Amino acid sequence: MDLELSETQALVQKTARDFATRVIAPQAAEIDEKEKFPREILRGLAELGLMAINVPTEHGGSGAGVVAAALALQEVARACASTAVMMSVANMVGETIAKFGTDAQKQRHLPKLAGGEYAMGSFALSEPDAGSDPGGMRTTARRDGNEWVLDGAKQWITGGTHAGVIIVWARTAGPETGAKGISCFLVEGGAKGLKVGRPEDKMGIRGSDTVPLELDGCRVPADALFGQENGGFKIAMMALDGGRIGISSQALGIARAALAESVTYAKERKAFGVPIAQHQGIAWKLADMHVQIEAAQLMCMRAAWLKEQGQPFSLQASMSKLYASEMAVRVCNEAVQIHGGYGYIREYAAERHLRDARVTMIYEGTSEIQRLVVARGVLG
Ligand code: CAA
Numbered sequence: 001m002d003l004e005l006s007e008t009q010a011l012v013q014k015t016a017r018d019f020a021t022r023v024i025a026p027q028a029a030e031i032d033e034k035e036k037f038p039r040e041i042l043r044g045l046a047e048l049g050l051m052a053i054n055v056p057t058e059h060g061g062s063g064a065g066v067v068a069a070a071l072a073l074q075e076v077a078r079a080c081a082s083t084a085v086m087m088s089v090a091n092m093v094g095e096t097i098a099k100f101g102t103d104a105q106k107q108r109h110l111p112k113l114a115g116g117e118y119a120m121g122s123f124a125l126s127e128p129d130a131g132s133d134p135g136g137m138r139t140t141a142r143r144d145g146n147e148w149v150l151d152g153a154k155q156w157i158t159g160g161t162h163a164g165v166i167i168v169w170a171r172t173a174g175p176e177t178g179a180k181g182i183s184c185f186l187v188e189g190g191a192k193g194l195k196v197g198r199p200e201d202k203m204g205i206r207g208s209d210t211v212p213l214e215l216d217g218c219r220v221p222a223d224a225l226f227g228q229e230n231g232g233f234k235i236a237m238m239a240l241d242g243g244r245i246g247i248s249s250q251a252l253g254i255a256r257a258a259l260a261e262s263v264t265y266a267k268e269r270k271a272f273g274v275p276i277a278q279h280q281g282i283a284w285k286l287a288d289m290h291v292q293i294e295a296a297q298l299m300c301m302r303a304a305w306l307k308e309q310g311q312p313f314s315l316q317a318s319m320s321k322l323y324a325s326e327m328a329v330r331v332c333n334e335a336v337q338i339h340g341g342y343g344y345i346r347e348y349a350a351e352r353h354l355r356d357a358r359v360t361m362i363y364e365g366t367s368e369i370q371r372l373v374v375a376r377g378v379l380g
Contacts, residue, residue: 001305009068015048016072020079028080031207032352035199037162038083038207039119045076045087046116052094059098059106060114066242066308070249070300077253078260081356082207084253085363086120088246089158093121093167096239097186100227105186109165118164118189123243124154124213125169125236131156132369134169134236135179139215141170146222148185150193150215156363160211161196163189167239168215169232177230184232185224193218204355241314242307243364244321248300251321251328251360252293258328258335258353259289265339265348282338289331296324315377322370325360332357 005013024041031038045051053069055061062068069091077084094113097106112118130136139152150170160166166187173181187194197212227235263286266277276282299320306313332354336343343350361367 001302003301005067005071008064009071012050012053012062012064012068013071013075016050016075019044019048019050020075024076024083025079028082029346029349029352031080031082032204032356033206033346035206037119037209038080038086039162041080041083042086042090042119043116045083046114049114050076051087051090051116052098052110052114053091055091055094055098055110055114060111061094061098062114066245066304067301070245070304073246073249074253074256074300077250078257079253080207081250081254081353082205084250085205085208085247085359086159088243088250089123090121092239092243092246093123093165095242096123096167096235097121097165097226099238100235101186102223104223105226109186112164119162120159120164120209122157122159122163122166123239124157124160124166124187125240126154126156128153128155128212132366135182135233136175137169137171137182138175139168139170141172141183141185143222144219147219148222148224150185150187150218150220152215154213154215156200157211157213158363159209160213161199161209165189166194166213167226168213169236170215172229172232179233181230182232182236183229184226184235185220186226187215187218187220187224191218191220202359204352204357204359206355237314240364241317244317244370245300245303245307245313247360247364248296248303248317248320248324251324251357252296252300254353254357254360255289255293255296255324255328255331258332258350258357259286259293261349261353262286262289262335262338265342269340276338285334285338289334292327292331296320296327299323315374318365318370318373318377321360321365322367322374325357326367328357328360329354
């Protein structure tokens with residue numbers, strides 16, 4: 001693995017860093033406090049080519065690759081984790097359409113997703129009673145003439161209120177078929193029979209839109225079938241493998257922000273006559289935070305690089321997501337501790353980082369699911 005960034009990767013990283021520092025970071029506290037969906041920021045990211053980084057240029061994407069996408073996400077997450085998760089999911093949806101869509105599906109959706117005409121692209125796999133075990137989903141799709149009719153409920157859908165296109169998974173064969181009886185469909189925002197529920201009142205990533213969806217006799221044309229009939233489960237798994245690199249990047253960005261703010265605070269805050277950074281108890285915390293972030297960075301880059309080379313990367317993506325998410329929670333927890341009482345109030349960002357980091361251990365596969373994937377890899 002080459003650890004030097006290519007010119008393109010360095011450029012994408014710099015572009016994301018500049019935009020994140022100049023435009024996103026100053027709004028992050030307000031986005032969190034007011035649960036504000038950052039529509040204009042997402043449009044700005046699209047204008048910079050950051051909403052479809054690994055989508056080929058002929059479909060409106062940047063074609064800059066997986067490593068570049070991970071680097072850009074880290075920069076955005078450092079400024080605002082709410083924005084980063086939506087950027088991550090939109091990029092995952094775009095990549096998945098580019099990989100498995102028909103020419104017509106790609107032409108219809110990718111330019112709008114990449115260019116910002118769609119505020120979001122969403123991924124509707126989970127259900128109220130099926131999160132870690134999507135093979136147990138109950139939403140159904142039945143063929144009726146030239147249409148498919150979808151019925152059921154989806155849960156935890158990032159960006160669902162604002163999505164121009166949603167990849168929806170549904171059973172096209174009986175429940176006894178498990179993962180082998182699931183297909184996916186491209187459902188457009190505003191489709192008849194698609195009802196968007198009330199946004200969840202979350203602990204963190206509060207500017208990120210998270211909604212339940214109801215599919216009540218939702219009719220989509222026959223050509224909305226995405227991939228092979230009954231072949232949807234594998235598409236979900238492959239998309240999530242890539243998505244996990246995105247969440248690992250998000251966790252890394254949050255942790256880097258927490259460390260940077262802790263360093264600044266520890267150099268300024270005095271106790272017992274010296275800046276607290278000069279007390280070994282604090283300095284060693286900062287050292288441990290830094291080491292863990294660097295370890296997570298290497299794992300993330302390794303997973304992204306393997307994916308970019310077209311090599312198997314599922315195990316590395318799970319390892320990276322598992323380590324980075326748990327690392328981010330530890331690092332952000334230490335950041336709160338270093339800030340003392342100031343770490344516990346809204347005036348400082350430390351508490352937001354901790355709240356934002358916590359969900360990275362849950363979505364796109366819980367830590368327990370990542371351990372299951374890693375254990376399967378270890379045990380062969
Ligand atoms: N790539 C390709 N194919 C895969 C695969 C992968 N990574 N993982 C499994 N498959 C294939 C298997 O080979 C198998 O195919 P065959 O039937 O041909 O052999 C098929 O899929 C079924 O595989 P398993 O028997 O291993 O399936 P399982 O039911 O045991 O599930 C699991 C495996 C890893 C636990 C999986 O269910 C999983 O990842 N669960 C977590 C789901 C998840 O991450 N949800 C997140 C929701 S999305 C979200 O959070 C988005 C957001 O908005 C932020």
